[in-house]
Amino acid sequence: MDNELTALGVIFTEFYYWLTVVLMFLIHVGFCMYEVGASRHKNHIHTLMKNTMLIPLVTITFFFFGWWIYFAFPNGPGIIGGLNSADWAEPWSPLMGAHLGGVEDPDGWSRINGVFWAAFLLFSWTAASIVSGAVIERIRSGAFWILAVAIGSFFWIIDAAWGWSADGWMVQKLGYHDAYASGVIHAIAGGFALGVLCVLGPRIGKFAADGTPRNINPRNPWLVTIGLFLIYTGFWGFYVACNIPMWDIQAGDGVFYSATNIYLAPTTLSAITFNFLMSLSGGLMAAYWISKGDAFWTYSGGLAGIIAASSGNDLYHPIQAMFIACLGVIVAYKMHYWVERKFKIDDAVGAVAVHGYAGFFGVVICGFMLWGYPSSPNPEYAHITPWGQFIGAIIMFGVLGFLPGYVISKILNAMGVLRIPAAVEIAGLDSHAADEIEADRLAVIESERAEIQSLN
Amino acid sequence: MSTGTFENWAGNIVDIGVIYPFEGSEFVLVIAGLVFWVCWHIRQMKAENAALDQQVKELSKEKLKSLDLDDLDV
Numbered sequence: 001m002d003n004e005l006t007a008l009g010v011i012f013t014e015f016y017y018w019l020t021v022v023l024m025f026l027i028h029v030g031f032c033m034y035e036v037g038a039s040r041h042k043n044h045i046h047t048l049m050k051n052t053m054l055i056p057l058v059t060i061t062f063f064f065f066g067w068w069i070y071f072a073f074p075n076g077p078g079i080i081g082g083l084n085s086a087d088w089a090e091p092w093s094p095l096m097g098a099h100l101g102g103v104e105d106p107d108g109w110s111r112i113n114g115v116f117w118a119a120f121l122l123f124s125w126t127a128a129s130i131v132s133g134a135v136i137e138r139i140r141s142g143a144f145w146i147l148a149v150a151i152g153s154f155f156w157i158i159d160a161a162w163g164w165s166a167d168g169w170m171v172q173k174l175g176y177h178d179a180y181a182s183g184v185i186h187a188i189a190g191g192f193a194l195g196v197l198c199v200l201g202p203r204i205g206k207f208a209a210d211g212t213p214r215n216i217n218p219r220n221p222w223l224v225t226i227g228l229f230l231i232y233t234g235f236w237g238f239y240v241a242c243n244i245p246m247w248d249i250q251a252g253d254g255v256f257y258s259a260t261n262i263y264l265a266p267t268t269l270s271a272i273t274f275n276f277l278m279s280l281s282g283g284l285m286a287a288y289w290i291s292k293g294d295a296f297w298t299y300s301g302g303l304a305g306i307i308a309a310s311s312g313n314d315l316y317h318p319i320q321a322m323f324i325a326c327l328g329v330i331v332a333y334k335m336h337y338w339v340e341r342k343f344k345i346d347d348a349v350g351a352v353a354v355h356g357y358a359g360f361f362g363v364v365i366c367g368f369m370l371w372g373y374p375s376s377p378n379p380e381y382a383h384i385t386p387w388g389q390f391i392g393a394i395i396m397f398g399v400l401g402f403l404p405g406y407v408i409s410k411i412l413n414a415m416g417v418l419r420i421p422a423a424v425e426i427a428g429l430d431s432h433a434a435d436e437i438e439a440d441r442l443a444v445i446e447s448e449r450a451e452i453q454s455l456n
Numbered sequence: 457m458s459t460g461t462f463e464n465w466a467g468n469i470v471d472i473g474v475i476y477p478f479e480g481s482e483f484v485l486v487i488a489g490l491v492f493w494v495c496w497h498i499r500q501m502k503a504e505n506a507a508l509d510q511q512v513k514e515l516s517k518e519k520l521k522s523l524d525l526d527d528l529d530v
Contacts (some may be wrong), residue, residue: 092482102473142501
């Protein structure tokens with residue numbers, strides 16, 4: 001910070017990530033609106049609080065251990081090496097607080113640590129919130145919040161260390177490429193949600209006695225659609241946060257500054273803006289077509305379209321991104337109803353489909369589209385291949401997503417704290433609060449009547 | 457008396473690193489934070505279990521039958 005150019009670079013980067021955090025906050029506003037809109041009146045407050053309280057719980061745990069995991073786990077540990085040293089991310093590090101740099105911070109972490117931490121944290125909230133929507137109207141809040149911490153501050157950040165960092169072992173050995181997190185956030189969260197749903201079971205009335213699924217339609221379509229619009233808006237911040245705004249990408253002599261993806265390979269904001277909008281459009285158009293104009297699926301399809309193209313949206317042509325989005329939406333839609341019928345899975349908001357199946361598809365298709373591309377500026381790392389991406393998708397969706405979700409839910413279920421009692425589910429999770437509100441209302445009316453009597 | 461490690465901003469700014477008070481207490485703060493987090497979960501789950509048990513007691517078969525499900529399920 002001892003000359004204007006260095007200071008401009010550092011402060012621009014600091015502001016850049018800060019801005020992405022503000023934008024990404026809208027994802028969570030959107031998720032809250034979406035879930036409340038999709039739930040029935042008798043469960044509104046419970047649904048809202050379940051989603052809201054994951055914010056502080058994931059935040060503090062991401063401070064305590066999530067951030068450190070990202071920098072310490074790129075080698076596994078135990079897959080290609082041991083734990084990496086990451087003293088700036090340890091929760092007791094002076095650099096994890098208000099700090100001006102001084103002489104002990106030559107790498108500049110004091111200026112970037114908080115905003116970079118927050119950008120990753122907002123991804124953590126998103127991962128947990130994806131699971132939240134799938135399990136509405138029958139999960140206990142306490143159980144969900146344990147699951148939220150597990151996916152938000154532990155499992156997703158392990159996958160980020162492995163496959164979404166410049167030197168992660170999946171990048172080095174598999175050539176894994178997932179620039180805007182089709183697998184790293186969406187497939188893992190969708191897989192985790194599916195694992196939870198397998199244990200949690202469907203809502204009462206979701207399936208007829210013969211197993212035929214019934215629709216439990218969104219109570220408030222307006223809230224659902226505005227919520228999804230807000231998620232689209234926040235997604236801009238998500239995309240931009242996946243980049244490093246300014247990096248010298250020139251190998252050897254000379255310098256050439258560019259934006260890069262998380263692997264430090266060059267891209268431009270222009271490229272990802274083309275592809276974000278074209279994949280959103282492809283997703284909306286395919287979803288409208290396949291769902292015959294159903295509003296819920298059309299809006300969800302816009303999201304699924306972006307997710308399906310996200311792995312390679314730093315490099316695709318915009319029209320490629322559009323067609324990949326179309327295909328991803330068709331896969332997600334068909335898979336949702338097939339899994340629902342076949343396995344009696346009640347995914348209340350289609351989260352497993354939109355995030356899990358579209359994300360899995362996005363990682364795999366990227367292996368074919370970008371076959372032979374370098375996964376990293378490091379020439380010794382593996383190139384992108386279909387098999388590397390397929391193994392990566394299995395790791396994201398299955399190994400770090402489905403399995404932990406299933407196992408933790410089994411444990412919570414065995415402890416009797418996973419699902420709410422059937423009587424409360426029928427009466428509604430807000431029934432107790434509703435009784436109290438009604439008692440308060442009657443008491444006030446009683447007082448007013450007494451006041452009228454005294455006036456006479 | 458000062459809880460910080462510097463007394464003014466007028467010196468060489470490069471000599472200033474940490475600007476939060478009570479530097480050196482970080483490890484204790486982390487332990488306290490972890491305890492607070494775990495206790496929060498335990499207390500919340502106990503309270504939720506008790507509340508649900510109470511609701512189940514109040515929701516007798518007769519009360520469930522008397523519910524207007526047509527209104528509740530919208």
